[in-house]
Amino acid sequence: MPFSEPAPANLPFFAFIRHGETDWNAEGRMQGNQDIPLNDKGRGQARGNGKKLKAHLDGLSVSPVDLDFVASPLGRARETMELLREGLGLPREGYRLDERLREITFGEWEGLTIPEIAERNPDLAEMRRADKWGFVPPGGESYEMLSARVQGWLAGLDRPSVIVAHGGVMRVLxxxxxxxxxxxxxRLDVPQDRVFLWRDGKDGWV
Known part of the structure; x- marks a missing residue:
């Protein structure tokens, strides 16, 4: 069944950007709350998303200075935000951090690939495959728990914003x-080279 909680009424325009690629992304490793930096491809993705967002805002006659900027406190999200702001013609600083936008925590599994997890913990790997939404990794959190965390943040979104965070956060959002x-x-696709948009009650991508 669909997730039961609707989006807040009159939710303002926002753009959501997943951080650029890291070496762990490229290797298929669970990052969670490990502070892995962007690689060169990830920095290029962040700059490219800044250009895409600027062109979209120009088309709407929206000035970036009128937007609120908020990021996950993890370094890969912060660097993405700073490169994105440069692409918008803004100083690198000038954004807020929000702990609720941290990536889902994978606990003891952070740093491992899915095949490595299946080899070490085949029973738990099968439980996760059967119920990825509700499964809690050892020492971690489920997507259901993450969704409750992000919902608390979303309920307070009250002005047009640009958000930089993570793949798990984008999925539950x-x-x-x-x-x-x-x-x-x-299992939703979470591209690192596109900008997710919410405007007038509809979602879209650039």
């Missing part, structure tokens, strides 16, 4: 905005 079955939310 989309689940909070549109009717997506919970089993599908953890």
């Amino acid at each position: 989309r689940g909070l905005l549109v009717p997506i079955p919970t089993a599908e939310i953890p």
Whole structure:
């Protein structure tokens, strides 16, 4: 069934950007709250997203200085935000951090790949495969728990904003905005070279 909580009424325009690629992304490793820096490809993605967002805002006659900028406190999100702001013609600083936008925590599994997890903990790996939404890794959190955290942040969004965070955060955020079955939310595509938009009650990409 779709996630039961609807998006807040009159939610303002916002753009959401996933951080650029890291070496752990390229290797398929679970990052979670490990502070892995962007690689060169990731920095290029961040700069490219800044250009895409600037062109979109120009088309709407929206000035970036009128937007609120908020990022996850993890370094890969902060560097992405700073490169994005440069692309918008803004100083690198001038954004806020919000702990609720941290990536989902994978606990003891952070740094491992899915095949490594399946080899070490085959029973737990199968439990995760069967219920990725509700499964809690050892010492970690589930997508359901992450969604409750992000929902608290979303409920307070009261001005047009640009957000930089993580793949898991993007997945549950989309689940909070549109009717997506919970089993599908953890498997949503989360590109690092596109900008997700919410405007006038509709979602889109640039």
